Amino acid sequence: MSMQLEHTQSYLLTHHGGDGQLAAQRTQDSHTRNHDESFWRFWYQWTEKILPADGHVVDLGAGIGLFVQTMAHRFPDLTTTGIECAPYMLERTVELPSNGHIVVDDLNAPSNLFQHDSIDTCIANMLIHELHQPILLFKQVKHWLKPGGRLILIDMVRQPLESYLTHKHPDATQLERDQLEESFQHFLEHNRYTPEDLSFMLQHCGFEVEILEPFKKGRAIRIAATA
Numbered sequence: 001m002s003m004q005l006e007h008t009q010s011y012l013l014t015h016h017g018g019d020g021q022l023a024a025q026r027t028q029d030s031h032t033r034n035h036d037e038s039f040w041r042f043w044y045q046w047t048e049k050i051l052p053a054d055g056h057v058v059d060l061g062a063g064i065g066l067f068v069q070t071m072a073h074r075f076p077d078l079t080t081t082g083i084e085c086a087p088y089m090l091e092r093t094v095e096l097p098s099n100g101h102i103v104v105d106d107l108n109a110p111s112n113l114f115q116h117d118s119i120d121t122c123i124a125n126m127l128i129h130e131l132h133q134p135i136l137l138f139k140q141v142k143h144w145l146k147p148g149g150r151l152i153l154i155d156m157v158r159q160p161l162e163s164y165l166t167h168k169h170p171d172a173t174q175l176e177r178d179q180l181e182e183s184f185q186h187f188l189e190h191n192r193y194t195p196e197d198l199s200f201m202l203q204h205c206g207f208e209v210e211i212l213e214p215f216k217k218g219r220a221i222r223i224a225a226t227a
């Protein structure tokens with residue numbers, strides 16, 4: 001295993017609170033919430049016209065593979081490939097039909113997994129804030145996507161400390177030291193980019209940004225960008 005992959009895996013384990021089993025369980029528990037009606041409305045609005053029935057979708061940071069599984073079942077002619085590198089997510093990958101796959105790779109510097117101009121749609125749902133930098137991923141995604149193909153990016157965005165802290169803990173003065181330290185560490189890790197930062201990086205890597213749609217009262221953003 002490469003030193004860089006090991007470094008990413010150990011960073012992720014720390015970011016996920018040091019308990020991989022719990023992180024995998026949380027990914028499972030939050031799946032329906034993260035893929036609610038408004039997610040699917042956005043998804044279909046921005047992919048329907050450019051995603052053929054026999055196209056290829058790539059899920060970046062696939063967790064335990066639930067989105068891959070849903071897409072593969074819902075669209076039997078479509079190929080859906082998830083990319084993931086955390087061992088505790090990979091160990092719990094859900095059962096996939098033959099048109100759904102999970103590939104192991106480090107998205108901080110993705111390998112040449114797909115041919116140039118071969119992918120119709122990529123999705124990064126709550127992934128970008130976990131990367132050390134997203135430029136190499138955006139460059140690679142732009143290379144993989146067909147001209148006119150779409151990247152759907154969904155993530156938390158920068159917000160004031162007040163809304164971050166009080167959303168989870170209405171009274172922070174009641175917290176213990178370890179809870180406070182975890183909250184302040186996550187404040188740094190979950191609040192990395194503004195919508196404008198994400199838009200800038202995507203344009204810098206050759207994408208046209210179609211829409212920035214805030215949700216969760218401005219604490220998160222949905223972006224559709226065209227290659």
Ligand SMILES: C[S@@+](CC[C@H](N)C(=O)[O-])C[C@H]1O[C@@H](n2cnc3c(N)ncnc32)[C@H](O)[C@@H]1O
Pocket residue numbers: 008012027030031034060061062063064083084085086089105106107108124125126127130131
């Ligand atoms: C917050 S979870 C979201 C999972 C899923 N996309 C969802 O919406 O439920 C982010 C996932 O990205 C994976 N991830 C983070 N950094 C990665 C990297 N450098 N390479 C591959 N996967 C990564 C994590 O292990 C985790 O499973």
